[in-house]
Amino acid sequence: MIRYDCLELLVQRMSDxxxxxxxxxxxxxxxxxxNHEGNLLVGMMGCALGVGMGLAxxxxxxxxxxxxxxxxxxxxxxxxxxxxxxxPGNLVVFVFDNGVYSGSRISYxxxxxxxTDLESMAKAAGIKNAVTLTKLDDFRTKGLGALDRHELAFIxxxxxxxxxxxxxxxxxxxxxxxxYRFVRYLERTEGRPIPFIGRG
Amino acid sequence: MKEELxxxxxxxxxxxxxxxxTYLPESRLSQILPLMQRDPDIAVVPVASEAEGVTIAAGAxxxxxxxxCYLESSGLYVASxxxxxxxxxxxxxxxxxxxxxxxxxxxxNSFLYATVGQRTMPLLEGLGIPYVVIETGDxxxxxxxxxxxxxxALRSPVALLFAGEYTV
Numbered sequence: 001m002i003r004y005d006c007l008e009l010l011v012q013r014m015s016d017x018x019x020x021x022x023x024x025x026x027x028x029x030x031x032x033x034x035n036h037e038g039n040l041l042v043g044m045m046g047c048a049l050g051v052g053m054g055l056a057x058x059x060x061x062x063x064x065x066x067x068x069x070x071x072x073x074x075x076x077x078x079x080x081x082x083x084x085x086x087x088p089g090n091l092v093v094f095v096f097d098n099g100v101y102s103g104s105r106i107s108y109x110x111x112x113x114x115x116t117d118l119e120s121m122a123k124a125a126g127i128k129n130a131v132t133l134t135k136l137d138d139f140r141t142k143g144l145g146a147l148d149r150h151e152l153a154f155i156x157x158x159x160x161x162x163x164x165x166x167x168x169x170x171x172x173x174x175x176x177x178x179x180y181r182f183v184r185y186l187e188r189t190e191g192r193p194i195p196f197i198g199r200g
Numbered sequence: 201m202k203e204e205l206x207x208x209x210x211x212x213x214x215x216x217x218x219x220x221x222t223y224l225p226e227s228r229l230s231q232i233l234p235l236m237q238r239d240p241d242i243a244v245v246p247v248a249s250e251a252e253g254v255t256i257a258a259g260a261x262x263x264x265x266x267x268x269c270y271l272e273s274s275g276l277y278v279a280s281x282x283x284x285x286x287x288x289x290x291x292x293x294x295x296x297x298x299x300x301x302x303x304x305x306x307x308x309n310s311f312l313y314a315t316v317g318q319r320t321m322p323l324l325e326g327l328g329i330p331y332v333v334i335e336t337g338d339x340x341x342x343x344x345x346x347x348x349x350x351x352x353a354l355r356s357p358v359a360l361l362f363a364g365e366y367t368v
Contacts, residue, residue, distance in 0.1 A: 049255075051262070053255075054220075055259040057256070057260060058262075058264060059263045079248075081248050082247050082248050179262070195217065195352070196351075198352055198353070
């Protein structure tokens with residue numbers, strides 16, 4: 001299973017969910033598959049899950065999906081106990097664990113290519129519904145099935161390293177442009193202003 | 201810290217529109233926590249690192265809340281990556297409510313805090329984060345409102361460094 005195949009299945013399930021991506025491959029591939037206004041392409045490693053948690057707590061009636069990576073989770077392991085105690089039922093976290101730091105040029109092993117198991121770590125942190133999926137059929141049924149339940153899910157997708165994200169165009173959406181498009185979408189769909197925007 | 205000072209912080213935050221708080225507690229200002237936790241109008245989220253205190257607060261702000269992060273000044277070093285990337289680069293306003301350990305005004309300063317404290321303001325300046333040092337409760341509601349207005353206008357974190365009588 002590769003990440004892009006999973007994302008191709010996921011994009012077919014999108015309607016009004018909010019999708020937060022970390023750096024790097026999942027950001028590029030998701031932007032290639034979806035130009036939805038509810039996407040927030042967080043371009044920093046280790047920050048997407050925190051932003052997703054805050055959104056999930058602030059908007060408990062909206063489904064929030066975080067597309068993360070082993071590298072980013074390993075960089076922000078403190079998120080796991082916080083998530084295990086918060087238990088936001090509207091949050092689904094997909095961790096695409098390819099076992100490598102795979103940016104635009106490099107490919108170096110992460111701890112998960114050694115002895116580290118993110119599902120076990122998540123469970124030990126209090127995230128009961130943590131699973132590892134290795135087959136695309138399981139992603140289709142168990143992975144996407146999490147979108148239909150009101151329960152925190154932490155789904156580790158063990159994927160082969162692929163180079164799709166190096167072969168497709170990188171998104172041109174600027175960080176600030178993406179942020180404003182995202183909050184305007186929320187203002188429209190929530191029917192109320194986002195306070196920090198204010199008036200000029 | 202006298203009880204009325206703790207109540208003054210909480211009342212000022214609420215008056216300024218703060219309705220979401222992340223925290224990693226420290227000793228100087230921790231009396232605000234039970235007051236915040238008892239308040240049904242404020243969502244209070246404990247965190248394991250100041251770095252996620254910032255990202256979680258930022259997510260809440262994008263979702264329509266006005267958020268503050270309560271932390272010790274040493275936590276600004278831990279949070280600096282989140283403050284720079286999510287706070288400054290993405291441009292998300294969060295109010296940093298900081299127990300300012302180790303500064304001139306820290307009434308309990310010691311060799312444990314001074315080295316970190318003396319570099320707190322240069323750190324914030326390096327990050328491009330405006331700050332105000334608050335040593336007394338005089339005009340606190342106005343100062344907090346000023347900070348919230350500034351952070352929203354700048355789309356940036358802003359810090360309130362509590363020292364002086366807040367550290368007794």
